[in-house]
Amino acid sequence: MALLSVDDLHVELQTNRGMVPAVRGVSFAVEAGGTLGVVGESGCGKSITALALMGLLPEGARVRGRIDLGGTDLLGLSEDEMCHVRGNRIAMIFQEPMTSLNPVHRIGRQIAEPLRLHRGLRGANARDEVLRLLDRVGLPDPAKRIDAYPHQMSGGQRQRVMIAMALSCEPDILLADEPTTALDVTIQGQILDLINELVDDSGMGLILISHDLGVIGETTDNVAVMYGGSMVEQGPTDSLFEHLAHPYSQGLFAAVPRVGERHDGPLHTIPGTVPELADLPPGCAFADRCAKASDVCWGPAPGMAEVGAAHHAACHHLGGAV
Amino acid sequence: MQATATATTTENKAAAPGFGYRALRHRSFMIGLVLTGTMIFAALLSLLWTPHSPTEIVILERLRPPSLKHWFGTDRFGRDILSMIMAGAQTSIVVGLIAVSLGAVVGAAIGLWAAARRGWTEDVIMRLSDLNMAFPVILIAILLTAGWGPGITNAILALGIFNISLFARQVRAAGIAMWEREFVLAAKAAGKGNLAITVEHILPNIVSVIVVQATISFAVAILAEAALSYLGVGSQPPDPSWGRMLSESQKHIFSSPIIAVWPGLAIVLSVLGLNLIGDGLRDLIDPRLARQR
Amino acid sequence: MSVFLARRFVTFLITIFGASVIIFLLLEVLPGDPALTMLGVDAPESAVKAIRLELGLDRPAHIRYVDWIAGLFQGEMGLSYVYKVPVTELIGQRLQVTLPLAIGAMVVATLVSLSLGIFAATNHNRLGDYGVMGFSQLGLAIPDFWFGILLIILFAVILQWLPSGGFSGWDDGVWRGVRSLMLPVFTQALSLTAIMTRVTRSSVLEVAREDYVRTARAKGLSRRAALWRHVLRNALIPVLTIGGLLVATVVTGTLVIENVFTLPGVGKLIFDAISNRDLMVVKNVVLLFAAIVVVVNFVVDVLYAMVDPRIRVHT
Numbered sequence: 016m017a018l019l020s021v022d023d024l025h026v027e028l029q030t031n032r033g034m035v036p037a038v039r040g041v042s043f044a045v046e047a048g049g050t051l052g053v054v055g056e057s058g059c060g061k062s063i064t065a066l067a068l069m070g071l072l073p074e075g076a077r078v079r080g081r082i083d084l085g086g087t088d089l090l091g092l093s094e095d096e097m098c099h100v101r102g103n104r105i106a107m108i109f110q111e112p113m114t115s116l117n118p119v120h121r122i123g124r125q126i127a128e129p130l131r132l133h134r135g136l137r138g139a140n141a142r143d144e145v146l147r148l149l150d151r152v153g154l155p156d157p158a159k160r161i162d163a164y165p166h167q168m169s170g171g172q173r174q175r176v177m178i179a180m181a182l183s184c185e186p187d188i189l190l191a192d193e194p195t196t197a198l199d200v201t202i203q204g205q206i207l208d209l210i211n212e213l214v215d216d217s218g219m220g221l222i223l224i225s226h227d228l229g230v231i232g233e234t235t236d237n238v239a240v241m242y243g244g245s246m247v248e249q250g251p252t253d254s255l256f257e258h259l260a261h262p263y264s265q266g267l268f269a270a271v272p273r274v275g276e277r278h279d280g281p282l283h284t285i286p287g288t289v290p291e292l293a294d295l296p297p298g299c300a301f302a303d304r305c306a307k308a309s310d311v312c313w314g315p316a317p318g319m320a321e322v323g324a325a326h327h328a329a330c331h332h333l334g335g336a337v
Numbered sequence: 338m339q340a341t342a343t344a345t346t347t348e349n350k351a352a353a354p355g356f357g358y359r360a361l362r363h364r365s366f367m368i369g370l371v372l373t374g375t376m377i378f379a380a381l382l383s384l385l386w387t388p389h390s391p392t393e394i395v396i397l398e399r400l401r402p403p404s405l406k407h408w409f410g411t412d413r414f415g416r417d418i419l420s421m422i423m424a425g426a427q428t429s430i431v432v433g434l435i436a437v438s439l440g441a442v443v444g445a446a447i448g449l450w451a452a453a454r455r456g457w458t459e460d461v462i463m464r465l466s467d468l469n470m471a472f473p474v475i476l477i478a479i480l481l482t483a484g485w486g487p488g489i490t491n492a493i494l495a496l497g498i499f500n501i502s503l504f505a506r507q508v509r510a511a512g513i514a515m516w517e518r519e520f521v522l523a524a525k526a527a528g529k530g531n532l533a534i535t536v537e538h539i540l541p542n543i544v545s546v547i548v549v550q551a552t553i554s555f556a557v558a559i560l561a562e563a564a565l566s567y568l569g570v571g572s573q574p575p576d577p578s579w580g581r582m583l584s585e586s587q588k589h590i591f592s593s594p595i596i597a598v599w600p601g602l603a604i605v606l607s608v609l610g611l612n613l614i615g616d617g618l619r620d621l622i623d624p625r626l627a628r629q630r
Numbered sequence: 631m632s633v634f635l636a637r638r639f640v641t642f643l644i645t646i647f648g649a650s651v652i653i654f655l656l657l658e659v660l661p662g663d664p665a666l667t668m669l670g671v672d673a674p675e676s677a678v679k680a681i682r683l684e685l686g687l688d689r690p691a692h693i694r695y696v697d698w699i700a701g702l703f704q705g706e707m708g709l710s711y712v713y714k715v716p717v718t719e720l721i722g723q724r725l726q727v728t729l730p731l732a733i734g735a736m737v738v739a740t741l742v743s744l745s746l747g748i749f750a751a752t753n754h755n756r757l758g759d760y761g762v763m764g765f766s767q768l769g770l771a772i773p774d775f776w777f778g779i780l781l782i783i784l785f786a787v788i789l790q791w792l793p794s795g796g797f798s799g800w801d802d803g804v805w806r807g808v809r810s811l812m813l814p815v816f817t818q819a820l821s822l823t824a825i826m827t828r829v830t831r832s833s834v835l836e837v838a839r840e841d842y843v844r845t846a847r848a849k850g851l852s853r854r855a856a857l858w859r860h861v862l863r864n865a866l867i868p869v870l871t872i873g874g875l876l877v878a879t880v881v882t883g884t885l886v887i888e889n890v891f892t893l894p895g896v897g898k899l900i901f902d903a904i905s906n907r908d909l910m911v912v913k914n915v916v917l918l919f920a921a922i923v924v925v926v927n928f929v930v931d932v933l934y935a936m937v938d939p940r941i942r943v944h945t
Contacts, residue, residue: 071847074754095852102850109848114841117860128859129849180849467641468648470927471920473882480653483904483912484661556771563773564886568901583776587890590794594783601776609771 017044018220019068019188022081026060026067028292029075035292037063039244039300040080045188045220052231052252053224054267055241058292061224064241065190068222069107070097085187103133106181110193112173116165123161126180133184148179153209171202175209182213189214192224207234228268232256240264243300244292249319250326260328263301299331307332359621366617372610376603380426389417391424391577400593409599412582413589418596422603424577428489429607432572433558435493440500441551447501448508449539452516453531462505469502474561475568482570492571496558507550511543545622549615556611563604579604635932642928649920654695657913663687668711668907685711685910698913707914712906717914720899727797727895731811731887732880735818740873743823747830747869752857754835762827769824774883778817778890785813795891814891818883822876829872830865837865874930878923885919 026038038060045051053061066072068082070089082089084104092100106129109115116125126145130136136144142161149157152175165173174194181189191210195203211234214221225231231238231252238255240248240263248261259265266285287304296303302312311331319327360366383391388408395415403410409418451459472480477495485491515521516539524534565571566580574581579600586597658664665682666673682688685708686697701708707717750762786794797810837843838861846856885897892898896915903911 069848071844098850098852100850101848107848109841109845111841115845117842117846117864119863120860128846128851132850177845180845464641464644467645468652471645471649471924472652473878473919473923475882475885476916476919479885479900479904479912480656480916483907483909484657484667560773564775567773567775568886568889570901570904580773583779587779587782590779590782591787594787597776597779597783601773601779604773604776605768605771608773609767612767612771 018047018049018085020044020081020083021064021068022083024064024067024080024082025078026063026072027077028063028073034077036295037244037292038067041241041244041246043239043246043249045222047187047220048214048218049237050214050221050223050235052235052238053222053241054226054228054231054238056226056267059241060244060292061241062192065107065192065222065224068105068188068190069101070094071101099133102129102181102186103184104186105188105190106184106186107190107192108174108177108181108194111197112170112177113197115177116173118165121162121164122168122176126176126183129180129183144183145179148183149176151182151213152176152179153205154179170198171206174198174202174206178206178209178213182217185217186219188220188222190222190224193226194223195230196225196227203230210234240267243295245300245316245329246319247301247330248326248328250323250328254323254326258323258326260322260326260333261330262305262307262332264328266304299329356621360617363617363621365613366621369610369613369615369617372606373614376426376607376610377430379423380430383420383423383427387417387420387423389420391416391420392575400589400596402593402595410593410595412585412596418582418599421577421582422579422599425579425582425600425603426607428566428572428576428578429559429562429604432489432493432496432562433555436496436500436558437551437554439497440504440554441547444501444504445508445547448505449512449535451505451509452512452539453535455513459509462509466502466506469498472499474499475565478565478570487570487573489566489572489576492562492565495565496561500554500558503554504547504550507546508543511546512539515539515542545618549618549622552611552615552618556608556615559604559607559611563600638928638931642924645924646921649924650699650917651695653913653916653920654691654698657909658694659691664909668909670907681711702917708910710903710908710911712903712908712911717911720911721896721915721918724894724896724899726800727811727893728884728888728897730807731814731818731884731893731895732877734811734815735822735880735883736873736877738815739819739822739826739876742819743826744830744866744869746823746827748834748857748862750827750831751834751838752853759831762831766824766827769820769827772820774817774821775886775890777820778813778887781813781817782891795893797891797893797895810891810893814887814893817890818880818887821883822880825876826869826873830869833865833868834861837861840864871930871934874926874933877926881922881926882919 020042021044022042024038024041025036027034028037029035041060041064043051053064055061063072067078068089070092072078078090080090084100089097089100116122123142123145126148127136127141130141130144145161146157149160154160154172154175160168160172165176168176178194189210194210195206198206207230210221210223213219221235223231223234235252238248238250238252239246240255240261242263248255248259248264255264256268259268263285270284285304286306296313298314298316299305299308299312300316302308305312307330309332317329317331319329320333322328322333393416395411398407398411398415399413401407401411401415407417407419409422411417412421447462451462474495477498478491481491481494482488512535521534521538524538529537562571562578563580563583566578567584569581569584571580572578582600583597586593586600590597657667661667663678665678665685665687669678669681686694689697698708705718707721709715710717710720713720746762746765750759753759782794785792792813793810795810798806800807834857838857843856843860846860847853851859884895885900887893888895888897889901896918900912900915902908903915
């Protein structure tokens with residue numbers, strides 16, 4: 016039994032064009048100490064999936080399926096019960112460290128908040144624990160930094176603060192939504208290394224969401240590729256990077272220029288644009304941008320089929336038959 | 338800039354159904370139109386016909402409760418209240434029209450000038466406007482009344498001066514933002530003068546600001562005229578006025594409280610109508626702004 | 631920051647000076663002979679002469695202006711022509727009514743509008759929100775003096791719980807004074823509440839969409855705890871700014887409300903002075919009000935500069 020297993024998750028969002036499906040039947044599992052990378056273009060539903068796990072979907076959203084964390088279905092929990100899960104058993108790091116901290120509170124107080132909430136730590140005990148956490152995430156001079164305001168810190172430092180906050184209650188699952196996208200390239204590596212190290216030490220599960228294949232490849236054991244609210248390919252990172260089964264995955268990887276490789280001619284691009292979720296075609300969502308698409312692709316959507324050891328893809332044209 | 342460009346295209350797409358169609362579907366805007374239309378209709382009708390004379394004194398019929406003959410009853414001189422309210426709409430509209438036109442024409446011109454010239458011209462205008470802000474409408478009206486004696490002109494002047502300053506500020510701010518846009522830079526690069534750019538590029542783009550402000554200011558003017566007339570520094574007898582009707586009604590508040598209700602309702606519905614139109618126009622002209630609010 | 635303060639202070643001084651000049655011009659120079667303004671054009675020549683001598687109105691205008699300002703610096707506002715007492719004394723007495731009225735209205739409006747605004751924001755796009763917004767739309771359209779009259783009809787005429795007006799002073803006991811000021815305070819608070827409710831609601835809604843509020847929820851804070859700990863403090867900054875600017879509106883609003891409830895405050899004083907043509911009183915009271923408006927605007931500007939981090943960073 017996996018630590019976290021998500022089964023056939025559907026999310027519909029309320030928009031001014033009515034209810035729009037943003038996540039359409041996503042399933043995956045994360046073991047304790049396991050790492051899953053979720054990759055896809057912006058708007059593919061990966062962040063919405065994360066927010067669904069946290070129970071923080073925007074107002075008016077409808078969600079169904081099953082999110083099983085250690086035997087409990089999170090979707091069946093009340094809002095009060097969910098408050099005990101958030102920050103305690105599942106914690107999340109966001110993309111924008113610059114805006115994700117409250118500008119009017121000192122960072123010590125912000126990190127202490129989940130400690131007080133979930134572990135009942137107060138006063139000096141909480142402060143000691145915050146100092147330990149700040150030290151753990153590699154923030155220099157924690158004794159001084161603990162009383163700083165967010166605007167006195169750099170983006171990388173703030174992201175370390177966010178990580179300290181997420182770690183504070185030793186969660187089972189850490190959700191990291193594009194944790195390095197907003198940072199300088201030099202800092203990105205440090206933050207990723209820190210996250211990797213913490214996951215190895217603590218044995219928590221990590222779900223890393225990114226559009227950056229390099230980040231995913233370096234950090235995770237398993238990868239899921241999302242397109243148009245569905246998962247199109249999923250498997251162990253090594254196997255998947257070696258053998259890309261789904262045309263979308265192939266396009267996604269071909270579009271990334273690699274250092275040291277010779278390039279003749281233009282970079283590969285995927286034709287067309289990411290569809291609006293409200294305008295998704297029936298059947299395979301990728302059909303109208305896919306070079307291999309044929310009549311069958313406009314019919315019922317393809318199911319996941321095994322293409323390697325624990326490696327699955329959802330495409331009518333697997334195995335190279337065009 | 339990229340983001341703004343995309344936003345503008347989507348906005349145009351959203352505007353496709355046409356202003357009139359969207360206006361018809363904007364419920365509070367339509368309610369505002371009906372309320373304001375009723376007020377204007379009542380004022381126009383009162384020029385030709387009222388149920389009774391709004392000024393004729395009939396002592397035998399004083400302080401009558403509402404009846405079939407006098408729908409809203411009569412006041413302490415036996416005048417028909419419905420007729421007085423219809424005629425009072427004239428005063429409100431005239432005061433509002435003059436005061437708002439002063440602001441929308443003179444104030445907007447000053448604001449455009451300040452935005453075009455910047456530098457010390459703008460400084461002087463802004464300091465004058467600061468000075469003006471020190472005198473809320475009611476203080477200006479008090480000064481004018483103390484110096485020259487009471488009269489409706491005081492109310493009109495006080496509101497006009499206030500509006501000139503208000504419009505000048507608003508138009509200046511909107512104008513300055515417009516001057517920084519690319520198409521204005523392009524016009525400058527093409528060698529066009531300040532006046533030409535103001536008329537061709539700045540003014541057409543901020544007309545909506547002026548229209549919305551004018552609607553809101555009209556509502557404010559009606560409220561202010563009523564308050565000034567209530568205090569005796571606005572319209573004078575025998576001119577019909579909602580504010581003065583209220584001040585007279587207070588003398589009989591224990592015997593005939595109902596008299597105090599009608600003129601107040603007339604003010605509320607007129608002001609509400611104009612405010613709804615103003616809010617609605619803002620939504621309809623700039624849908625992006627509406628979503629943010 | 632200090633450069634900003636200095637600049638703003640100079641503007642402030644110039645504005646007050648300009649205001650005094652305008653008041654003087656409008657009252658004593660432009661209308662013609664102030665003696666005739668006070669007594670009427672058909673007053674007998676002897677009376678006009680007497681008042682000119684008594685008030686020094688025969689001196690040139692610029693001398694009288696300098697005299698007035700010099701007097702103000704020594705805390706002198708001259709004698710009321712009608713009451714024959716120093717104007718400072720008159721204003722001092724009347725402020726005992728006007729100040730509690732203005733402060734009471736600010737307090738009531740702040741409490742009510744914060745509660746309503748937060749309630750509306752937390753019930754965004756639900757019935758409660760629409761109700762509050764409708765109330766605020768209506769509050770903006772109701773003339774405050776008419777609202778006062780309606781309150782009189784309800785509480786004084788029909789229910790007979792509270793007096794319809796008048797004020798017998800604080801000497802008869804605080805409770806009696808408070809009773810007399812209750813309806814005026816609520817009347818004065820109405821339009822204020824309407825505006826501040828709107829500002830509070832939109833400010834809370836805006837801050838609630840901030841990333842750091844999502845962070846707070848992700849830590850496990852309930853919706854309510856996130857609101858109290860992370861939204862409100864940030865959301866109140868614009869509300870307080872608007873509230874500060876509205877102080878000027880309240881102060882001039884008391885002029886109207888005191889006349890609705892025949893309260894012997896500064897507002898009543900000035901309208902009595904207008905009918906009595908008591909120029910000394912009008913001149914000084916109008917300057918006092920203009921000065922209050924200018925001072926409040928100045929203070930709000932400075933406070934705003936203090937809470938705006940972009941300005942704070944530069945110091």
